[in-house]
Amino acid sequence: MDLRYEEKEYVLDKELIEIDETKASAEEMAEYRAHEKDATKVSCIMVATKTPELQRFYEDYWPYRICQDLMEKCHQSAHQERYEIFSSIITTKMKNGDSVMSHLQRMQRYVDHLIKLNVNFDEELSIDIILHSLPPCYDQFKMTYHINKEEVTLSKL
Template structure:
């Protein structure tokens, strides 16, 4: 079956357009350091499409042409050509400071250095944020609004560091951070077994806090919590997100 010149040209044009589209994804957000994880993920997607991802994991070893087998020479040339193409993509999608530093590297050696520079730093940052999140406690005199929003910022930062948080886990961590005077609130909240978003929990705590201050009571009764939860359950909420709305402000429903 013969292929016309026009068909070949169309196929080549399609491939070039696809390559340009994929590369544009990477160039939208150049590597600056803290975005290393996102940048590397996009890079691997592009190289998987091109069939060249192997150059990130395999060092380019020089061969002695005088003793190389007939199969080794073309394999080396293919690896060399692919590595050259990939290094151009990697360097092009970096900020100028990193371009100058890595312009003479090959992909495999560059990946090792990038892991040392940025991936380990991100791992340390992830550990620090997790530690801070787990240590969060609502202290006497602190507004529950500020407390919950601080925990939410930690959750959002972890999500940016590729740590996935289930809705229930975020809520459990907030409940665990409350002082003993909220024990009855937590107990009744669990007994009610109502599916609640973090935004709703935030508003429940605001209402509870307001009632405790108004009545000058050290804790909240089960009847109060049940009434609040049932009242909140009758309101429609957007369940598409666990993020707090209205940063810097406290919303009461």
């Protein structure tokens, strides 16, 4: 079912709020009942597409609340993921004798993962962090890099 085609997408963005039937106008009641009917259909579809555990959890939720809860859970998950990647990126140090290429590739994967999580992580900062992660035997290389002030991409580094 395409919610846009069926014009039921609004139930994801507009919360269904109970109204007092004794005080509501006929127009308000009709609008409420239409919203409730659409929300029930969409809710059934949403719950049916979840795992059995999530089906039990969301069976009494309206679509708006399901969306809000899922967005909150995704945000928490992304936040935790960003934290773990940042922790790895700042604690990763290349050991003497390790392959520079494999170290750079590992660091590049961290940066790429952060970019996928919509973290604004410019290339200059990435290069600074990678240079910092190199062992003392690369001090001459780091000094030459900073003295030359050459614009270099991460892949060129």
